[in-house]
Amino acid sequence: MEENNIISKLEVPVRKSCDIDNTLFEKWDVKRGLRNADGTGVLVGLTNIGDVVGYRKEDGKVIPIPGKLFYRGIDLEDITAGFQGEDRHGFDETVFLLLTGYLPSIAELQEFSAYMGTLRALPDDFTKDMILSMKGKDVLNILARSVLGLYILDEKPDDISLSNMIRQSLNLIAKFPTIVAYSYQALRHLYKGKTLSIRHPDPELTTAQNFLYLIKGTNPPFTKLEADLLDLMLVLHAEHGGGNNSTFTMRVTSSSETDIYSSVTSAIGSLKGPLHGGANVRVLEMMENIKANVKDWKDEEEVKNYLLKILNKQANDFSGKIYGVGHAVYTISDPRAIILKSKARELAIEKGRLDEFELYTLVERVTPEVFRVFKGEKSAKTLCINVDFYSGFVYSCLSISRELYTPLFAIARVSGWCTHRIEELTFSAKRIIRPAFKNVYGRKDYISLKSR
Secondary structure, X not given: OOHHHHHHHHHHHHHHHHOOOHHHHHHOOOOHHHEOOOXXXXXXXXXXXXXXXXXXXXXXXXXXXXXEEEEOOXXXXXXXXXXXXXXXXXXXXXXXXHHHOOOOOHHHHHHHHHHHHHOOOXXXXXXXXXXXXXXXXXXXXXXXXXXXXXXXXXXXXXXXXXXXXXXXXXXXXXXXXXHHHHHHHHHHHHHHOOOOOOOOOOOOOOHHHHHHHHHHOOOOOOOHHHHHHHHHHHXXXXXXXXXXHHHHHHHXXXXXXXXHHHHHHHHHHHHHOOOOOOHHHHHHHHHHHHHHHOOOOOOHHHHHHHHHHHHOOOOOOOOOOOOOEOOOOOOOOOHHHHHHHHHHHHHHHHOOOHHHHHHHHHHXXXXXXXXXXXXXXXOOOOOOEOOHHHHHHHHHHOOOOHXXXXXXXXXXXXXHHHHHHHHHHXXXXXXXXXXXXXXXXXXXXXXXXXXX
């Protein structure tokens, strides 16, 4: 029997067997998506690492407040202001902070950065066999299989002692940018006919500088501002609490005490999903659509009217969504977006794209009002842009291919993933994560084959 024929026959019964009446979720008080009825997250764990603050609760009501993000109790705004004020890159310092819980001294940071630099290179055979020889049309998929491949090279892959988990974590964090850069070079060579350029990592460069070097080389060289912006992006995406989908996936798989390579691969798989990673690409595509259809980018009413068309499924991708707006936790503001916006303006000026940046700021400013018109004044909730709103624009200004947007997220977030894994397997009250599901399918009798 042909494949298409059997699949078409299976489709209807499979869909029917998977359908669940929405009223049953209310009957059994199921927290769909691990969300409470008011949209807040269900408390499922404790952590010492990141804290995402976007509201407070008073008398059972959610009160919107300006967003805050803390890494090990330190305000992210203070962290970024600190290293930017000293005109240096902050990703290594951030990784050290997430892992240890404290900020390194000058000597500690120099030692840590030097050690991370020694871990960046991949074995030649690994690069050839795992990345260059095996075709792949998606950088994240190549990254995932490469991470699983690193299991083979590890002499103690299943050892979950603290010292070994730290060793494995540092090795993965250091190698992620190299794997992503090589995967991208392989992809563009195989499918776009571009020259294959495999450069050796430079241990003297920062993580951001090294990544730009691996994908661009030095002719023409990247600017200081470009490297500064990429470093900032890595810091902003390094950690976002235990409840985001990929980090929670990391904690779920790690709680079974599986190896780190399997756990990280599961987190990559989660990030690849369009509802988690990749939102910045959709923002960029939406803004390109707006630029093409709005004649006067400074005309507030024209922009509002077009955004209403998007919400009414009459424009852009006809999904009815304005991408880059709204967040599961943040209400009034996303602190990452605020930090990124000011630096994005500097980059827009350097690249001669200030008019485009000002269109972004106009869309940001009028979108809440447009939502109120669309939803009705009383039913519209408090909305803010999220970090994805400007991140795609920044990557575009850096001339970074869209295939790398979500992988860059992974390069940053693997530091948070690894830290959460260590916490999950180290704290004294650890248990395998095993929530409950209520079966509502009902009972049936078994019928013998000859009687069916």
